[in-house]
Amino acid sequence: MSSTTLPGALARPTSAVRRRPARARPAVTAYALLLPSAVFLLGFTYWPVVQVLVGSFSVRGFRIAPHWGLDNYARLFADPHFGNAVLNNLLYAVGTVIPSVVLALGFAVGLRESGRVRMAMRTLVALPMLIPLVAAAALFVFVFLPGGGLLDWYLAKLGVASHNWLGNPSLALGSIIAITVWKNTGYYMLFFLAGLAGVPQEFLDAAKIDGAGPIRRFWHITLPLLGPTLGFVAVIATLNAITQVDHVIVMTQGGPSDATNLLLYYIYQQAHQNYDLGLASAATVVSVAALLALSLASLKTLERGMHYES
Amino acid sequence: MRLLHAATLGAGLALALCYGTAQAATEIDLFFPVPVQGKLASEMTRLVDVFNKEHPDIHATAVYTGSYDDTNLKTHAAIEAGKSPAAVIMSANFVREYVITDEIEPLDPLIAKDGQTPAQFMDQFWPALRLNATDQGHVYGVPFHNSTPLLYYSVDAFKDAGLDPDKPPVTWQDWLDAARKLTKHEGNQTTRWGVMMPGTYDYLGWITSGLAMSNGGQFYNQDYGGEIYYTAPTTIGAVRFIDELVHKARVMPEGVTDANAVTTAFFQGRTGMMVLSTGSLSFVRENMKTPYRTAFMPRKMVNAAPIGGASLILPKGNSPERQAAAWTLMKWLTSPEIAGGWSRFTGYFAPRIAAYDLPEMKSFMTEHPDAKVAVDQLAYARSWFATYNVVGVRKALEDGVQAVLSGRATPEVAMAEAQKQADGLMKPYVDQTALKLPE
Numbered sequence: 001m002s003s004t005t006l007p008g009a010l011a012r013p014t015s016a017v018r019r020r021p022a023r024a025r026p027a028v029t030a031y032a033l034l035l036p037s038a039v040f041l042l043g044f045t046y047w048p049v050v051q052v053l054v055g056s057f058s059v060r061g062f063r064i065a066p067h068w069g070l071d072n073y074a075r076l077f078a079d080p081h082f083g084n085a086v087l088n089n090l091l092y093a094v095g096t097v098i099p100s101v102v103l104a105l106g107f108a109v110g111l112r113e114s115g116r117v118r119m120a121m122r123t124l125v126a127l128p129m130l131i132p133l134v135a136a137a138a139l140f141v142f143v144f145l146p147g148g149g150l151l152d153w154y155l156a157k158l159g160v161a162s163h164n165w166l167g168n169p170s171l172a173l174g175s176i177i178a179i180t181v182w183k184n185t186g187y188y189m190l191f192f193l194a195g196l197a198g199v200p201q202e203f204l205d206a207a208k209i210d211g212a213g214p215i216r217r218f219w220h221i222t223l224p225l226l227g228p229t230l231g232f233v234a235v236i237a238t239l240n241a242i243t244q245v246d247h248v249i250v251m252t253q254g255g256p257s258d259a260t261n262l263l264l265y266y267i268y269q270q271a272h273q274n275y276d277l278g279l280a281s282a283a284t285v286v287s288v289a290a291l292l293a294l295s296l297a298s299l300k301t302l303e304r305g306m307h308y309e310s
Numbered sequence: 311m312r313l314l315h316a317a318t319l320g321a322g323l324a325l326a327l328c329y330g331t332a333q334a335a336t337e338i339d340l341f342f343p344v345p346v347q348g349k350l351a352s353e354m355t356r357l358v359d360v361f362n363k364e365h366p367d368i369h370a371t372a373v374y375t376g377s378y379d380d381t382n383l384k385t386h387a388a389i390e391a392g393k394s395p396a397a398v399i400m401s402a403n404f405v406r407e408y409v410i411t412d413e414i415e416p417l418d419p420l421i422a423k424d425g426q427t428p429a430q431f432m433d434q435f436w437p438a439l440r441l442n443a444t445d446q447g448h449v450y451g452v453p454f455h456n457s458t459p460l461l462y463y464s465v466d467a468f469k470d471a472g473l474d475p476d477k478p479p480v481t482w483q484d485w486l487d488a489a490r491k492l493t494k495h496e497g498n499q500t501t502r503w504g505v506m507m508p509g510t511y512d513y514l515g516w517i518t519s520g521l522a523m524s525n526g527g528q529f530y531n532q533d534y535g536g537e538i539y540y541t542a543p544t545t546i547g548a549v550r551f552i553d554e555l556v557h558k559a560r561v562m563p564e565g566v567t568d569a570n571a572v573t574t575a576f577f578q579g580r581t582g583m584m585v586l587s588t589g590s591l592s593f594v595r596e597n598m599k600t601p602y603r604t605a606f607m608p609r610k611m612v613n614a615a616p617i618g619g620a621s622l623i624l625p626k627g628n629s630p631e632r633q634a635a636a637w638t639l640m641k642w643l644t645s646p647e648i649a650g651g652w653s654r655f656t657g658y659f660a661p662r663i664a665a666y667d668l669p670e671m672k673s674f675m676t677e678h679p680d681a682k683v684a685v686d687q688l689a690y691a692r693s694w695f696a697t698y699n700v701v702g703v704r705k706a707l708e709d710g711v712q713a714v715l716s717g718r719a720t721p722e723v724a725m726a727e728a729q730k731q732a733d734g735l736m737k738p739y740v741d742q743t744a745l746k747l748p749e
Binding site for chain 2: 061062063064141142145146147148156161162164166167168169170253255256257258269272273274275
């Protein structure tokens with residue numbers, strides 16, 4: 001999990017405005033404090049971004065002089081594997097973001113009250129986030145073993161025939177999605193729990209007195225007030241759907257027959273298996289642009305329906 | 311005393327002291343992969359420690375670099391970063407690509423210093439290994455550990471199915487018949503499959519090439535890295551045979567099965583036969599609780615099996631001192647004693663012919679007839695397909711065969727697509743070589 005921003009920052013956008021006088025300090029101190037991070041950001045984030053951008057327009061080949069052009073992009077859009085990776089990634093994003101966010105919200109609402117059982121349940125739901133994705137994937141390879149694996153062993157008790165979970169192109173992406181949902185739900189639940197703590201109890205009590213049932217209270221009070229958290233989690237989940245491919249590398253290497261090839265893994269393959277840095281750079285530029293557009297669009301849409309408490 | 315000092319003064323100073331005292335010792339690094347199941351990494355570390363003790367003027371560090379593909383990737387990255395490793399245990403079929411991209415030192419000068427010609431040097435290794443280690447008469451790799459696909463079968467399953475464990479299948483027809491007899495159903499479940507083979511990347515391309523070779527095929531152009539024959543009748547026939555095993559005879563599970571699933575099924579008696587690398591012999595020997603035996607890969611037209619495994623290479627960008635030290639390490643690692651010991655530990659066969667003249671190797675062979683079969687099959691071994699962009703070219707084939715395994719494409723359609731993809735990947739090289747006219 002790469003994010004460090006907390007939903008609280010999104011939930012209270014007004015607090016920064018209130019504190020404005022405190023920021024009227026000499027700019028030198030501020031810049032001096034920013035310098036260490038700025039150096040690392042420039043060196044390890046912005047400079048590589050520039051290099052990738054430049055690299056995507058540099059056309060290279062075997063024993064030919066590099067020249068500038070759009071060939072990499074032309075080849076990228078003509079490559080059926082890229083189209084396939086985009087489609088897989090869309091399926092993967094929809095398949096992981098919606099279920100994990102809905103489940104996380106459900107768990108958070110169901111387990112928000114204190115109590116020993118609820119606390120134990122919360123811990124259980126949040127537990128998978130403590131396991132590194134690579135380790136989880138390595139374990140699930142054995143859970144998914146056809147015939148002898150844990151999953152098939154239990155399914156056989158229910159009379160279900162064994163399945164080749166990772167080796168069947170129709171099932172493999174679904175199996176990858178299932179692990180991702182299992183892994184991320186607990187993490188998103190924590191954000192919703194934090195968000196729920198900010199929903200004023202008096203609103204809920206007032207609605208209760210007016211005779212609103214639990215479902216109406218959820219739809220008309222809890223959910224609208226959770227808007228900022230929901231927006232934040234949705235963006236994080238979408239980012240995760242594009243930036244996390246550890247389990248693909250461990251479990252399927254994009255196979256069988258390209259069925260689990262996701263964008264980032266496609267980029268990795270072009271860069272490191274085929275040494276085609278031009279194609280890899282072009283694919284990176286296209287995916288990052290799409291991701292940026294998607295994040296902005298989803299934030300905008302969600303923001304329209306957000307209700308900030310002030 | 312000095313050591314005691316270093317320990318108290320902390321790691322940084324310790325490092326400085328080490329460099330100070332070991333001025334004469336040449337520091338070299340060895341990248342090594344662990345491609346098959348088993349405890350290979352700790353044994354390699356132990357071997358390098360022994361080497362360092364025997365050679366005080368050299369200090370070698372063994373760096374574990376993952377699978378064959380990962381090792382290739384890390385080696386390329388290190389060369390590009392100007393930190394070439396002194397020696398790499400490289401998948402034997404990647405060597406050609408390093409020659410094409412000019413990232414590898416020819417070993418001829420080092421061999422000449424020892425008073426040998428390249429041909430004399432290569433004569434010490436099994437004939438089947440020579441092609442993957444040389445290019446146009448120059449030596450680029452020293453075979454370190456090698457393998458071929460091998461047929462493993464369970465004695466109990468054979469007896470249960472009314473088959474004679476002393477007569478393993480010899481032809482594809484025998485193989486299919488035996489697999490049919492071994493397959494057992496219970497309701498809608500298959501409780502025992504006739505045969506299983508890994509269908510994951512790297513393994514599948516290797517096994518498919520082996521089947522195509524037994525079908526009489528060349529599979530690739532041994533002399534030129536820009537041609538591969540996926541649409542040749544011999545390859546189509548091999549893929550049709552895989553399709554037959556899965557979808558018509560139904561003696562092999564549908565879809566892609568990885569090596570762990572194959573060995574687990576074999577250990578649990580859920581498959582009667584399996585195709586696996588000879589490099590897994592020790593792993594199977596340690597984990598299989600019931601008797602098993604090994605046999606040649608069944609033939610269609612000829613007995614054939616592709617070579618697998620790895621060679622030691624010397625990437626470009628090393629100083630003459632490091633080259634000399636790396637050469638000492640390479641010769642030591644491939645000496646009959648060390649190569650023989652590594653072979654007994656892993657199951658890979660020893661590339662040095664002389665290793666099999668050692669008494670401990672002779673007694674090992676009589677004790678372990680399963681390992682002897684692997685060595686006998688060497689007489690029929692072929693070189694491993696090697697092309698420009700070989701990983702992508704191999705993956706194109708594997709995607710096609712996986713589609714066939716999953717019942718999503720016919721062998722003809724899948725192989726036509728694979729050929730198209732592979733030709734696209736080799737095009738930059740072909741355009742600049744075979745298709746380039748003299749100006």
